[in-house]
Amino acid sequence: MNTEKKTLSIQWMKAHAMDLASYGGLILCILIFSIIPPFLGENIWSPAKLSTLMSDVIVTALMAVGAMFVYTLGNMDISIGAQVGIYATLMVLLGNMTGSLFAGIILAFVIAVILGAINGSVGELLRIYPVIPSIVCRMVLEGLRSVIYNKVGSRNMSLRGIDYSIFKQTWFMILVLVIEVVVVFILFNYTRLGKFAKAIGANKAVAKQSGISIVKYKAIFYIIMGICVVVAAMFQMGYTGSASDSTGTGFEMNVMVALILGGMPLSGGMTAKISCAVRGAFTFSLLDVGLPLIGVPNNVTFLIKAVIFIVVVLMTCRKKGGALPK
Numbered sequence: 001m002n003t004e005k006k007t008l009s010i011q012w013m014k015a016h017a018m019d020l021a022s023y024g025g026l027i028l029c030i031l032i033f034s035i036i037p038p039f040l041g042e043n044i045w046s047p048a049k050l051s052t053l054m055s056d057v058i059v060t061a062l063m064a065v066g067a068m069f070v071y072t073l074g075n076m077d078i079s080i081g082a083q084v085g086i087y088a089t090l091m092v093l094l095g096n097m098t099g100s101l102f103a104g105i106i107l108a109f110v111i112a113v114i115l116g117a118i119n120g121s122v123g124e125l126l127r128i129y130p131v132i133p134s135i136v137c138r139m140v141l142e143g144l145r146s147v148i149y150n151k152v153g154s155r156n157m158s159l160r161g162i163d164y165s166i167f168k169q170t171w172f173m174i175l176v177l178v179i180e181v182v183v184v185f186i187l188f189n190y191t192r193l194g195k196f197a198k199a200i201g202a203n204k205a206v207a208k209q210s211g212i213s214i215v216k217y218k219a220i221f222y223i224i225m226g227i228c229v230v231v232a233a234m235f236q237m238g239y240t241g242s243a244s245d246s247t248g249t250g251f252e253m254n255v256m257v258a259l260i261l262g263g264m265p266l267s268g269g270m271t272a273k274i275s276c277a278v279r280g281a282f283t284f285s286l287l288d289v290g291l292p293l294i295g296v297p298n299n300v301t302f303l304i305k306a307v308i309f310i311v312v313v314l315m316t317c318r319k320k321g322g323a324l325p326k
Contacts, residue, residue, distance in 0.1 A: 022263035022276065026283045033290035042293050044286075051170065053289045055239045058173040059232045061281035063251065064258045065177075065184050066228020068277050069221035071259055072188075072197040074268035075130040077119055077222065080229055080255055082141035083112065084248030087233035089145055092157045092243045101162060105234065112226030120222030124215045149245045158242040167238020176235075180228060185274045187224070197221055201268030250302070258284040 033044045044053060063080060070077055090111075091104035115137055123130035149155055166172055188194035196217050199207040208214055237243050262280020265271050291301050 022261060022279055022283070025261060026279050026286075029283055029286040029290065033286055033293065037290065037293040044290050044293055049289065049293070051168075053285055054170050054173055055168075055235065056285040056289055057281055058177055059236050059239075060254055060258050060285055061177055061278055062180060062228055062232035062235065063255045064262070064277035064281050065181055065274065066225040066232075067255050067259070068184065068188060068264075068272065068274055069193070069197045070225050071264060071266070072194075072201045072268045072272040073130075073218065073221060074201045074266075075123075075218075076252075076256065077134040077225065078131060078252040079115070079119065079134040079138035079141060080225075081248040081251035081253075082138040082145070083115065083226070083229050084233045084236055084251050085243070085245075086141045086145050086248075087111070087230055088237035088243035088247045089148055089157065091234065091237050092159055092241075093148065093152075095162050096157070096160050099161065101159075101164070101234075105230070108230045108233065109227065112230045113223050116223030116226035117219045119226075120219035121215045124218055130218070145245060155246075156242060156244040162241075164238045164241045167235050173235065176231065180231065181274065181278060184224070184228075188274055193217070193220065193224075198268075198270045198272060201272065202270050254284065254288075 037044050043049065063084075067077070067080070087104075087108040090107055091101055094104035094107065095101045119130070119133045119137055122128075122133040188197070196207065196212050199210070199212060200214060200217065204214060233248070236247065258280040259276055260266070260280065261283040262276035262278070263273075264276035264280065287304065288301060291304070292298055296304075
């Protein structure tokens with residue numbers, strides 16, 4: 001009996017190794033940044049730092065949760081950062097022109113739906129890697145943003161005469177995140193969308209033979225992610241009330257690293273969980289905000305992200321049947 005229990009425990013630990021490692025990493029980060037920074041005269045849990053941390057967590061988590069469907073497919077979208085940048089720019093630009101953020105937000109949602117449909121379907125229709133349309137999308141958006149800032153004649157735009165304080169309220173940040181997590185959790189776990197995403201990620205050929213429309217559902221998944229990216233862009237823009245030609249830079253890597261830290265399998269499939277995005281976002285944001293507090297230069301933070309990415313890539317490639325997102 002004891003041997004049987006021990007065997008079951010070992011099997012359970014192996015099956016949940018990624019979850020255990022991600023929870024362990026989060027707890028370790030909390031302990032490190034709760035103990036070390038106070039000795040340096042700063043505290044990550046002080047009101048000012050906590051506000052910055054929550055802003056970072058919310059933006060990263062909103063994007064990561066929305067990206068769950070796409071990563072479950074075993075795909076990725078590297079246009080996320082460019083999307084955040086152009087959406088934030090349009091919100092500020094149209095906000096100053098109309099005196100309200102409404103027009104910019106609606107336009108951002110319309111663009112997100114169009115781009116989501118394109119990124120999700122073109123790769124399948126043309127039989128190319130899904131990441132290629134997102135590369136084209138990124139180049140187009142960055143070019144458009146460059147044209148806008150050259151036209152405006154400034155590298156930084158700020159809202160004028162518009163109250164955007166709601167986006168800086170911690171309770172509102174948490175409320176929006178909770179609503180998004182609940183909605184995506186229900187879609188992911190209790191509807192055909194989640195089941196089909198896992199099935200396609202596990203084996204696209206079998207999913208297609210089972211009658212699942214790959215093009216249709218991939219487009220839907222990318223649209224869902226695009227909508228969540230717009231929401232994240234609202235908070236990214238709203239926290240400072242401004243946008244610049246560098247807004248959103250590197251966010252696609254932030255999302256990937258956050259999901260990795262949360263235990264998300266890069267190859268997608270049946271083991272994907274929404275909790276990966278949430279705990280990964282908290283771990284990533286603790287590193288992003290906490291490392292500078294203990295004296296690590298901001299530039300080194302990017303190096304740490306790269307190291308984490310390389311390590312996980314090597315681990316994934318070495319696994320039997322392992323694959324990277326496309």
